[in-house]
Amino acid sequence: MATVTRENIGLLNDKITVKVSQEDYLPNYDKAVKQLSKTANIPGFRKGMVPAGMVKKMHGQAIFADEVLKTVEKELTGYLQNEKVEIFAQPLSLEKEAKNFDHNNPTEYNFDFEIGLKPAFEVTPLQDGKTTLSRYKIKVTSEMLDKEVENLLERGGKNEETDKVSSENDFLTVKFEESDEAGNVLEGGIQKENAIKLKQFSAPIQEQLKGKGKGDSIVFFLATSFDAAALHDILHDLGFHGHNDADAQRYFKLTIEKVEVIVKRELNEEFFKEVFPKDDVTTEEAFREKLKSEIEKYWDSESRNHLHNELFEVLVHETPIELPKEFLKRWLQQGGEKPKTAEEAEKEYPGFDHQLRWTLISDKLIRENKLDVSFDELKESARQKVMGYFGGAAAADGAEWLDSYLERLLQDEKFVDQTYREMVTQKLFDWAEQKVNVKEEEVTAEEFAKLPNKHHHHEH
Known part of the structure; x- marks a missing residue:
């Protein structure tokens, strides 16, 4: 009869030994042989009439090994389920060499596995008002509002060709040709047409x-002719995707092929309705008030994301969790589709550790606080996403089209899973936010932009 034994071999790291004997796997072996004898196509024998001895001679070794391994897997899985062992990933085999199976000589086999155990822990940063975080309030100034109005008028405008470059907002269609300092085009050098605003240059x-x-x-030296952000984009356009500083140490001849000036839109009722088609905005005062409200919503959302990112980091770095690091590194080497070297696993481990801690914490908080997303909530969220994709067109075409599209979307498992994870994670942060001290702090948009933002993505 099969036996399973377990011993500790390290921090949150156990060895499990599964021992199977003939009586555990031979009945299934004989059954598999008989089944194959009924379906095998072997020359000289009618289908379904192949002798079991012939099947054993031709396929016995493979069937035997398969049934022994199936029995071991069944015993291991059953043990973990019955004992309710909380483990990371899957057990790793400790077998250094393949077993020497012999279907003509069935015997007892031992298989050793190691498992990484999930730790017990408490999410201490959420206890007793221990954590204080800032919620930043970004004031929308008249200067910010004026700038956004100008941006909208410019984006809604049209380009008209003109004779000469005159404004920093002019669009230039240019040809870049790699050259020497005197402007002599280099044979085999980089050549690229581009559309660029004058103000992108130094x-x-x-x-x-x-x-x-x-x-x-004109002739210019690439490295000193743009600010850092614009230089990065130009290098990318020229085919340098790594943004190596050495790539910018080049001269280029720039030839103007076309100059266009932006003719801005007029600030009138027609424009107001294009920007806010669902709102009855008819005056400049109402337009600016509505725009200010939208800008405030944007910065409120950014502030909330910043708070949640800070909360994420506090939870991950200040919740004491012990992990079986050496087991997890071995699992990184062996557990994926493609084996990794010890060096690759070592390099990958910090990011893996970070995400694993978040998974443990979020799972615990969601489970213990019964945070969940109903199907109706998920469906409504999907509806809002569709409305966001298609804007007013979704509502204008009628509910029947929208409902049909939603029904197909909700049959997409990947979409449903992603939407569920986004929503339940949002519920988790909304809940956790109530467990810490939040102090409001007013800052400018420029000050907010300079705040450290250590983490930009978290999901359950």
């Missing part, structure tokens, strides 16, 4: 370009 280059028109050229 101030000295802007001055060189102003007053120039179609066909005019």
Whole structure:
């Protein structure tokens, strides 16, 4: 009769030995042989009339090994379920060499496995008002509002070709040709057409370009002609995806092929309705008030995300959890689709450890506090997503079309799973936010943008 024994071999790390004898696997072996004899196609024998001895001769070794391993797996799984052992991932085999199975000589076999045990822990940062975090209030200033109005008027405007470069907002269609310092184009060098705003260049280059028109050229040194963000984008456009500083140590000849000026929209009722089609906005005052409200919503959302990211980091780094690190590193090596080296597992482990701690914490909090998402909540969230995708068109086409689309969407397991995880994680943060001290602090948008944001993504 099969036996399963267990011994501790390290922190949250046990060895399990499964011992199986002939009586455990031979009945299934004989049954599998008989089943194959009924279905096998072997020359010289009618289907269903192949002798069991012939099946054993041809396939016995493979069937035997398969049935022994199936029996071991069944005993191991049954033990873990019956004993309610909380483990990470799957047990790892400790067998260094393949077993020498011999179906002509059935015997007793021992198989050793190791398991990593999930730890017991308490989420201490949420206890007794221990944690204090800031919720930042970003004040929407008249300057911010003016800038957004100008951006909207510009985005809603149209480009018209003009003769000369005159404004930092002009769009230039240009040709970049790699050259030497004197502007001699290098044979085999980089050549690329691009559309770029004048203000993306550094101030000295802007001055060189102003007053120039179609066909005019300048020569510039790439590294000093853009700010860091614009340089990164230009390097990417030129085919340098790694953004190595050495890539920017080049001269380029720039030839203007077209100059376009943006003709902004007029600030009138037609424009108001294009920006806010669902609202009855007819005056500039009402437009600015509505726009201010939307900007406040945006910054409130950003502030909330920042708070939740800070809460995430506190929970992960300040909740004391012991982990079987050496087991988990071995699991990283062996447990995936593609085996990893010890060096690869070591390098990958910190990020894995970080996410694993969050999974343990979030699972515990969701389970213990009965945080869940009903199907009706999920369906409504999906409806709002669809409305966001298609805007007013979704409602205008009628509920029948929308309901049909939703029904198909909710049959997509990947979409449903992702939506559920997003929603239950949001519920978790909303709940956890009530368990810490939150102090409100007013800052400018510029100050908020400079705040450290250690973590940008968390999901259950």
